[in-house]
Amino acid sequence: MRRFATSALKDFGMGKKAIEEKIIEECQHLFEVITKKEGKPFDTDKAVNYAVSNIICSIVYGKRYQYDDKEFTTRVERALTHTQLLGSPLIQVQEELSRVIGSRQIRVEDRKNLPYTDAVIHETQRMADIVPMLNFCPTEDVTLQGFLIQKGTPVYSMLPSVHQDESEWESPSTFKPSRFLDKNGTFVKRDAFMVFSAGPRSCIGEGLARMEIFLFFSSLLQRFRFTPPPGVTEDELDLDPVLGLILSPTPHQLCAHPLHPT
Numbered sequence: 001m002r003r004f005a006t007s008a009l010k011d012f013g014m015g016k017k018a019i020e021e022k023i024i025e026e027c028q029h030l031f032e033v034i035t036k037k038e039g040k041p042f043d044t045d046k047a048v049n050y051a052v053s054n055i056i057c058s059i060v061y062g063k064r065y066q067y068d069d070k071e072f073t074t075r076v077e078r079a080l081t082h083t084q085l086l087g088s089p090l091i092q093v094q095e096e097l098s099r100v101i102g103s104r105q106i107r108v109e110d111r112k113n114l115p116y117t118d119a120v121i122h123e124t125q126r127m128a129d130i131v132p133m134l135n136f137c138p139t140e141d142v143t144l145q146g147f148l149i150q151k152g153t154p155v156y157s158m159l160p161s162v163h164q165d166e167s168e169w170e171s172p173s174t175f176k177p178s179r180f181l182d183k184n185g186t187f188v189k190r191d192a193f194m195v196f197s198a199g200p201r202s203c204i205g206e207g208l209a210r211m212e213i214f215l216f217f218s219s220l221l222q223r224f225r226f227t228p229p230p231g232v233t234e235d236e237l238d239l240d241p242v243l244g245l246i247l248s249p250t251p252h253q254l255c256a257h258p259l260h261p262t
């Protein structure tokens with residue numbers, strides 16, 4: 001492929017000299033755009049990306065495009081988002097799914113062969129902490145760290161104090177699925193992961209909830225790529241939780257693009 005690409009580039013008439021001329025010519029357009037900003041702040045990567053894309057365009061299509069050509073700028077931006085997305089956890093989940101499962105039905109027993117997907121689910125649950133506050137009343141007097149809690153006292157515990165604990169999670173506010181993977185990429189359980197609470201009053205729906213989350217999440221990502229609506233960047237997408245007893249995301253819209261058009 002490498003040899004083919006190199007010779008194809010040459011066939012397109014792109015010797016070193018010709019390329020140099022194209023780049024120098026493109027520089028003029030870049031200067032023009034930058035000069036127009038009159039020293040005011042501007043988004044540098046856009047102009048530079050258009051310039052760099054134009055070099056490839058002139059090699060492949062034999063022409064360059066104006067920086068205000070809508071079709072050109074949309075195409076460049078789409079290509080860029082694509083590259084940025086490549087390293088993102090969801091794309092890595094999709095790679096794992098397509099490598100391990102392909103297009104067949106995903107089943108619960110596949111989870112053990114999908115460590116990265118499992119890690120992303122755990123990390124999402126850790127950070128989302130959708131049931132942040134636990135409540136119960138002890139049935140007898142207890143002493144906890146020197147404090148007496150009398151029988152019947154309502155006790156509220158906060159799970160974020162566990163899931164954001166810096167002594168358990170390195171930079172807890174960063175989304176890092178690798179916390180749930182060892183150096184061989186095998187999934188590892190963490191004691192400080194307790195989104196379903198712990199002990200005799202822990203969630204009785206855990207098994208059902210875990211199965212649903214795994215099957216819904218993995219089979220959706222097996223089929224679709226989700227993006228913000230056109231004109232909205234990922235950073236602009238507001239997923240802050242709506243405050244309540246249970247945290248749910250602010251209502252939002254996404255676009256689902258089929259991965260394998262049928």
Ligand code: HEM
Nearest residue numbers: 131133134135195196197200201202203204205206208209
């Ligand atoms: C992602 C989904 C879920 C999460 C994160 C979750 C989390 C929790 C947590 C943290 C508790 C302890 C609350 C406390 O101590 O005050 C709890 C209790 C409970 N959950 Fe869930 N839950 C989930 C899904 C479900 C489902 C699907 C069901 C029903 C099928 C369910 C039924 C219950 C029940 C009945 C309790 C009370 C248990 C008791 O008081 O002894 N949960 N859940």
